Amino acid sequence: MKKLISAPYLVWMAVFVVVPLIMVAYFAFFANGHFTLDYVANVSQYANIFIRSIWLAAIATVICLIISYPVAVILTEADANYQGTLLMIVMLPMWMNFLLRTYAWMTILGNNGILNQLFGLFGLGPFKLLNTRGAVVLGMVYNYLPFMLLPIYNVMAKIDRSVLEAAQDLGCNRGRVIAKVVFPLSLPGVMSGITMVFVPAISTFIISRMLGGGGNLLIGDLIEMQFLGNSYNPNLGAAISLVLMIIVLLIMTLMNQFDADDRPLI
Amino acid sequence: MKKNIISLKNICVSFDGERILDNINLDIRDKEFVTLLGPSGCGKTTMLRVIGGFLTPDSGAVQFEERDIKAVPPHKRNVNTVFQRYALFPHLNVYDNIAFGLKVKKLPENEINRKVKEMLALVNLSGFEKRSVNRLSGGQQQRVAIARALVNEPKILLLDEPLGALDLKLRKEMQIELKRMQQRLEITFIYVTHDQEEALTMSDTVVVMNNGVIQQIGSPVDIYNEPKNAFVADFIGESNILDGLMVRDRLVTISGKTFVCVDYGFGENTPVDVVIRPEDITIIPPDGEHIAGVVKSVTFKGVHYEMLIEAYDHDWLVHSTKASAVDRTVGLSFGPDDIHIMRKTEG
Ligand SMILES: Nc1ncnc2c1ncn2[C@@H]1O[C@H](COP(=O)(O)OP(=O)(O)O)[C@@H](O)[C@H]1O
Ligand SMILES: [Mg+2]
Numbered sequence: 001m002k003k004l005i006s007a008p009y010l011v012w013m014a015v016f017v018v019v020p021l022i023m024v025a026y027f028a029f030f031a032n033g034h035f036t037l038d039y040v041a042n043v044s045q046y047a048n049i050f051i052r053s054i055w056l057a058a059i060a061t062v063i064c065l066i067i068s069y070p071v072a073v074i075l076t077e078a079d080a081n082y083q084g085t086l087l088m089i090v091m092l093p094m095w096m097n098f099l100l101r102t103y104a105w106m107t108i109l110g111n112n113g114i115l116n117q118l119f120g121l122f123g124l125g126p127f128k129l130l131n132t133r134g135a136v137v138l139g140m141v142y143n144y145l146p147f148m149l150l151p152i153y154n155v156m157a158k159i160d161r162s163v164l165e166a167a168q169d170l171g172c173n174r175g176r177v178i179a180k181v182v183f184p185l186s187l188p189g190v191m192s193g194i195t196m197v198f199v200p201a202i203s204t205f206i207i208s209r210m211l212g213g214g215g216n217l218l219i220g221d222l223i224e225m226q227f228l229g230n231s232y233n234p235n236l237g238a239a240i241s242l243v244l245m246i247i248v249l250l251i252m253t254l255m256n257q258f259d260a261d262d263r264p265l266i
Numbered sequence: 267m268k269k270n271i272i273s274l275k276n277i278c279v280s281f282d283g284e285r286i287l288d289n290i291n292l293d294i295r296d297k298e299f300v301t302l303l304g305p306s307g308c309g310k311t312t313m314l315r316v317i318g319g320f321l322t323p324d325s326g327a328v329q330f331e332e333r334d335i336k337a338v339p340p341h342k343r344n345v346n347t348v349f350q351r352y353a354l355f356p357h358l359n360v361y362d363n364i365a366f367g368l369k370v371k372k373l374p375e376n377e378i379n380r381k382v383k384e385m386l387a388l389v390n391l392s393g394f395e396k397r398s399v400n401r402l403s404g405g406q407q408q409r410v411a412i413a414r415a416l417v418n419e420p421k422i423l424l425l426d427e428p429l430g431a432l433d434l435k436l437r438k439e440m441q442i443e444l445k446r447m448q449q450r451l452e453i454t455f456i457y458v459t460h461d462q463e464e465a466l467t468m469s470d471t472v473v474v475m476n477n478g479v480i481q482q483i484g485s486p487v488d489i490y491n492e493p494k495n496a497f498v499a500d501f502i503g504e505s506n507i508l509d510g511l512m513v514r515d516r517l518v519t520i521s522g523k524t525f526v527c528v529d530y531g532f533g534e535n536t537p538v539d540v541v542i543r544p545e546d547i548t549i550i551p552p553d554g555e556h557i558a559g560v561v562k563s564v565t566f567k568g569v570h571y572e573m574l575i576e577a578y579d580h581d582w583l584v585h586s587t588k589a590s591a592v593d594r595t596v597g598l599s600f601g602p603d604d605i606h607i608m609r610k611t612e613g
Binding site: 160162163165166167168169170171172173176180181184185 | 318320339340341345346347349350351353354355356357366367370371414415418
């Protein structure tokens with residue numbers, strides 16, 4: 001009976017997860033039916049792009065965390081009747097199309113954009129804001145912030161209020177309650193937030209293309225070029241994807257290791 | 267006479283326009299074991315939250331040793347709480363849960379270690395230091411919660427239905443254990459329960475509450491023998507509560523018959539509540555003088571038989587060591603001392 005119920009799910013997994021993975025691996029190691037390590041070896045040429053992608057995605061993830069955590073604390077401390085409304089206000093920009101949102105930043109950051117016009121009023125600038133790494137990080141933070149905030153908020157909202165009162169009862173002021181109880185209990189949310197921001201950020205190609213100009217290519221751009229661009233090379237594209245996947249898996253395993261350090265999280 | 271450690275003065279609390287605590291006045295003396303007793307939802311937890319500082323009352327004052335502490339936040343009050351559902355820290359093991367308060371106070375490591383070990387022995391959990399609190403039984407979690415609060419040696423310990431989740435045998439053991447700890451450590455206990463037997467066995471003073479109003483404050487013996495109104499009488503043990511008419515001082519009419527009693531000061535021809543405990547009634551052959559009724563049921567309760575006897579306007583509950591036959595007509599005998607007269611409560 002149980003097997004029957006899970007059957008559609010297993011079929012779905014097989015068709016849309018396992019098969020594509022096998023295909024990626026196949027293209028990475030086989031060209032014209034022959035096994036080769038050339039493509040995987042070639043990936044090392046793009047080490048600088050890998051490092052840049054990891055670096056920018058990591059910065060964006062950290063900024064998302066720094067912004068989201070206090071916001072989540074404030075949200076959970078707010079009157080229960082307003083929490084929904086507050087959350088909606090935070091999420092509102094997400095209802096706009098992803099491309100549109102990113103285009104908007106182009107017009108804000110451009111040389112003749114709103115910000116530079118504003119600086120111009122004070123006789124400053126124009127500054128080069130668009131087509132910089134900073135702009136790429138900004139785009140990542142702006143687009144992926146909710147993916148950090150939501151899991152943290154969800155975990156935090158589920159913490160039993162009486163546990164926080166117990167901490168107060170035992171001598172903790174507000175700051176210590178957060179440090180000694182809220183933070184350790186919210187770690188699962190932080191961990192999934194980090195994953196949900198870092199993974200799309202490291203593989204994005206639209207944000208870097210639109211806000212980073214030509215000089216700030218990320219892995220996502222590189223992969224896209226192998227499949228759709230003029231440097232058409234699906235084998236190399238598959239090899240890069242595979243390496244990226246392994247790097248992400250390694251980083252996530254490392255994070256979880258550090259998280260599972262001394263205590264079982266419930 | 268010991269001095270008051272906590273005084274509540276005219277405390278009122280409302281939630282959503284509903285009165286939860288209604289003009290509460292209560293003095294608690296140092297080292298006293300006080301129990302707040304009342305049905306679920308009557309405001310017991312709310313009262314503890316006011317004392318602990320988690321809830322600011324709408325009006326009234328909370329005094330600690332005669333000083334107003336309304337502005338003192340919970341973490342600065344010399345009060346610790348055993349919460350209703352324990353509220354243990356799920357991310358910490360047994361040792362760290364108990365050591366929590368001492369670590370916050372930055373006590374030296376070896377002193378923390380000594381005190382926690384002592385506490386663990388006291389609550390019979392030695393050897394459980396490293397155990398995750400999520401893998402403890404209800405009774406063990408209970409004892410961790412008590413140890414976590416007691417280890418801080420507070421002046422006052424608030425306990426919110428701490429034995430609620432335990433089975434009868436363990437509950438009895440813990441009642442004795444808690445009472446012993448309270449006497450040995452000389453801490454004021456403010457204990458919440460809805461179990462009248464628990465309240466009567468453990469307390470120096472019982473505070474009976476209903477609907478946010480204190481019904482009666484007194485020693486367990488006073489509360490049992492001299493309930494102030496029908497609610498207290500009914501809540502403390504099983505009772506027959508009847509409509510009566512106070513003819514004049516020391517004379518009352520129940521079920522159409524007039525009895526001599528010991529109460530006075532109710533005026534003449536005043537409707538009153540009359541309480542007679544089931545164990546104070548003796549079954550006699552019907553004689554026309556006493557109230558008579560038909561035995562409807564007899565249940566063996568171990569020490570006594572519980573009988574339901576139908577008289578013409580009331581079903582009487584009678585406890586007796588001798589069983590009567592069902593359907594037999596019997597007389598109900600009780601003395602003047604056994605009749606408790608109470609003013610009718612409004613509403
Ligand atoms: N924070 C709150 N908001 C609204 N109503 C509450 C709140 N806390 C308690 N109440 C209400 O107050 C009443 C008394 O609650 P409580 O003090 O917990 O009762 P007890 O502990 O005696 O069972 C209940 O009707 C409960 O629903
Ligand atoms: Mg309660």
